[in-house]
Amino acid sequence: xxxxxLGRKLLLTVPLLQQTVSKTDSVLGPYASxxxxxxxxxxxxxxxxxxxxxxxxxxxxxxYDIVGGQLVKSPKGYTQMETNFSMFWGIAxxxxxxxxxxxxxxxxxxxxxxxxxxxxxxxxxFDCVVTxxxxxxLLARGCKIFNRFPAFFGGxxxxxxxxxxxxxxxxxxxxxxxxxxxxxxxxxxFLSPVPDVNFNLDIRDLGFANIGVRPTFxxxxxxxxxxxxxxxxxxxxxxxGVILDPFLQQAVNTAGGVDPLITGxxxxxxxxxxxxxxxxxxxVALTPPYFSWGxxxxxxxxxxxxxxxxxxxxxxxxxxxDAHGSACTSGDSSGSGPDGNQPWPVSTSDCNTNTTGLxxxxxxxxxxxxxxxxCDVANDDLSALVRYMKSxxxxxxxxxxAPFDHPSLKVITGEAATDSNNDGKADDLSFVLPAVGxxxxxxxxxxxxxxxxxLFAPGMQSRSGGAKALP
Numbered sequence: 001x002x003x004x005x006l007g008r009k010l011l012l013t014v015p016l017l018q019q020t021v022s023k024t025d026s027v028l029g030p031y032a033s034x035x036x037x038x039x040x041x042x043x044x045x046x047x048x049x050x051x052x053x054x055x056x057x058x059x060x061x062x063x064y065d066i067v068g069g070q071l072v073k074s075p076k077g078y079t080q081m082e083t084n085f086s087m088f089w090g091i092a093x094x095x096x097x098x099x100x101x102x103x104x105x106x107x108x109x110x111x112x113x114x115x116x117x118x119x120x121x122x123x124x125x126f127d128c129v130v131t132x133x134x135x136x137x138l139l140a141r142g143c144k145i146f147n148r149f150p151a152f153f154g155g156x157x158x159x160x161x162x163x164x165x166x167x168x169x170x171x172x173x174x175x176x177x178x179x180x181x182x183x184x185x186x187x188x189x190f191l192s193p194v195p196d197v198n199f200n201l202d203i204r205d206l207g208f209a210n211i212g213v214r215p216t217f218x219x220x221x222x223x224x225x226x227x228x229x230x231x232x233x234x235x236x237x238x239x240x241g242v243i244l245d246p247f248l249q250q251a252v253n254t255a256g257g258v259d260p261l262i263t264g265x266x267x268x269x270x271x272x273x274x275x276x277x278x279x280x281x282x283x284v285a286l287t288p289p290y291f292s293w294g295x296x297x298x299x300x301x302x303x304x305x306x307x308x309x310x311x312x313x314x315x316x317x318x319x320x321x322d323a324h325g326s327a328c329t330s331g332d333s334s335g336s337g338p339d340g341n342q343p344w345p346v347s348t349s350d351c352n353t354n355t356t357g358l359x360x361x362x363x364x365x366x367x368x369x370x371x372x373x374x375c376d377v378a379n380d381d382l383s384a385l386v387r388y389m390k391s392x393x394x395x396x397x398x399x400x401x402a403p404f405d406h407p408s409l410k411v412i413t414g415e416a417a418t419d420s421n422n423d424g425k426a427d428d429l430s431f432v433l434p435a436v437g438x439x440x441x442x443x444x445x446x447x448x449x450x451x452x453x454x455l456f457a458p459g460m461q462s463r464s465g466g467a468k469a470l471p
Contacts, residue, residue, distance in 0.1 A: 015045060146171075
């Protein structure tokens, strides 16, 4: 369905008509119908558009269509409001989502009261300073591991014998991701040249990284192209001279916008094939399974993957299963040639690696690992990291308290072996998550998400019709 057709279909309908809206909904409550089903009749989409947007975006007379990429008058076309409906929809969602700021976690409380001090402009040593004996020792240990450099980078061992994992190097800042910047901060198109695990100078798009979890040949992700064959990556656009993104062109045109090492040709390797966006970690314990394809069910499993240095496999010989049909006799399954720019199958003998230089074995203590004899949760580094990440959960998000409250939500959970309307398709099975107001779900409702970091923890499936975890 064309976007303008979608606008024509929705503009004269009542929003949320098939969903229940709580009278105490922090945003929609005043606009709910008396019966609580959708919004009141006076709030059609068309009415809301005229109230929220300037006339120049919806009031032009006549009907229009897009022909050959040009907007032309057509008796079978669409109104300006119908044509621009996808813009209205997108802006509305963007502005609503900008109100969903998670700032009331245990971590935020410890930070606000000065019990934890983490890397910032005033603390550039990438360490976590614990100033209060009241901080959970396991959380404190996890904070130090998360923020400190890993032993791979050398230097004397820490005085407290708590080794680092370097997580904050990619998951730093208030959003715990390199892919987000505070208001007013500059955002460069790509990271200045940094060494990979083989100490080659690489460039990668800021906020994206290949960490070697899956073979790059299976999905080039950021290293791929758009529908017209153009590079998605800023780094590849710049290196190939095909600069199509206005943001990148502006950076190139601005003095200092591009690192002189790149323009001088010193950093010739791209680290974009297989790179995915670095996610934020707030509320991460509420969102299993993990990684971009949901391959790991728990935070504990994720920590094990990082601890062993991820999943990349050495390529031993041409034609081996690890080479994936390439000519490579060295490198690993994350690589795409010594310049990071080879097409698949890779034609060079050296696949090199596309993983960031931080993706190295960490040597953290894992009480589950084979051969570990003297170990308990107090000094189990992986348990400490999981405990620290659980401290990033905002309880308002757990129980959908304002501003995270919402109308009822229909979740499709599968299909039945029936076709009641004879349309040739199996009937959907669904579950309706009840509407909730500003107070959120009560703790005895069973709908609060367990802060477990485990897909199969009791109650984790309650929002799709599974068993609830009741107090």
